[in-house]
Amino acid sequence: MTEPASSHAVEGRPMGDLARRITQRRTELGLTRQETATRAGMAPAYLQYLEERPAADPGAGTLLRLAGALKTTVRHLTGGDTELPPGLGRASRTPRFTELTEAECRSLLSPHGVGRLAVSTAAGPVVMPVNYSVVDGEIVFRTAPGSTPAQAAGHQVAFEVDRIDEAFSEGWSVLVRGPARAVTDQDEAARLEEQVFSTPWAGGRRELWLCVEPVGVTGRRITV
The missing domain is CATH 1.10.260.40 (lambda repressor-like DNA-binding domains)
Incomplete structure (x- = not known):
């Protein structure tokens, strides 16, 4: 009908x-x-x-x-949750918590998405959202020189992605740890330019490429 x-x-x-x-x-x-x-x-x-x-x-x-x-x-x-943090729903009465394998974690990272970069700064730890791509196993994103994410270059960082299903009280998270480096080779930068999914959502001139090598990859899933 x-x-x-x-x-x-x-x-x-x-x-x-x-x-x-x-x-x-x-x-x-x-x-x-x-x-x-x-x-x-x-x-x-x-x-x-x-x-x-x-x-x-x-x-x-x-x-x-x-x-x-x-x-x-x-x-x-209907877009009523765009200004609200995820996870406002109640937890399930019978949740099941499982550790993810590294293969599952890498699959959930997917070729691209939005994640959170944790980096140490002079003012203390800072977490910043970045839209990223996965190229040759590394997490890559673009930022502006002198920005907070740019301070990750040459340091160990943490990078996290997650997904929460409010309707079913389910979700997963993947945590990556490893060194971050700035891309200084112009050929490598050009190659990344060709392979990434999109330009930075924040817009503006963001010409510094950063790569995070996933030395440690762990994840968790909560299901009902």
């Missing part, structure tokens, strides 16, 4: 980019539009409408079914 767009919004929810969030979450789960629509009990044509029309405003029932089909929350789908 094709469901018309409802003019009734979920009370109190902010207007986020619902179309993009639905598509992104569906892609993360590896679901086709047909599979997602079947899970949510709606027509594929209506799901296509929601994904292609940023102004679409479905009702509360539709959002709840979509959130269930996509294993997430209505708040996340």
Whole structure:
């Protein structure tokens, strides 16, 4: 059954980019539009409408079914958690904690993403988010000379990535330790330029490449 767009919004929810969030979450789960629509009990044509029309405003029932089909929350789908830290949900009553193998950790690092760099500075330890790529087994990112991340060059650092699923109280984290170095060879810098996924999200002139060699790689997973 094709469901018309409802003019009734979920009370109190902010207007986020619902179309993009639905598509992104569906892609993360590896679901086709047909599979997602079947899970949510709606027509594929209506799901296509929601994904292609940023102004679409479905009702509360539709959002709840979509959130269930996509294993997430209505708040996340509607952009209501963008200004909140992750992990506000309650822990599961029966959590299972497991250590990840190094192979699993490296797989979760994936070719690129956003992680946190921990570096020692004159003012004390600092943790900074950076968008990174993995090239030839090393974590690489670009920053500006003189910036806080640039102080990692020549020192041992820690680099962490994680993922939290609020809907199911599950998540994982991967911690990498190793030396960081600045890329001074122009050929190597050019090669990295060609292979990385994207430019720094922060924008601006960030021409210093840093590489972190993963000497120690550990990880943990919490499941229900």
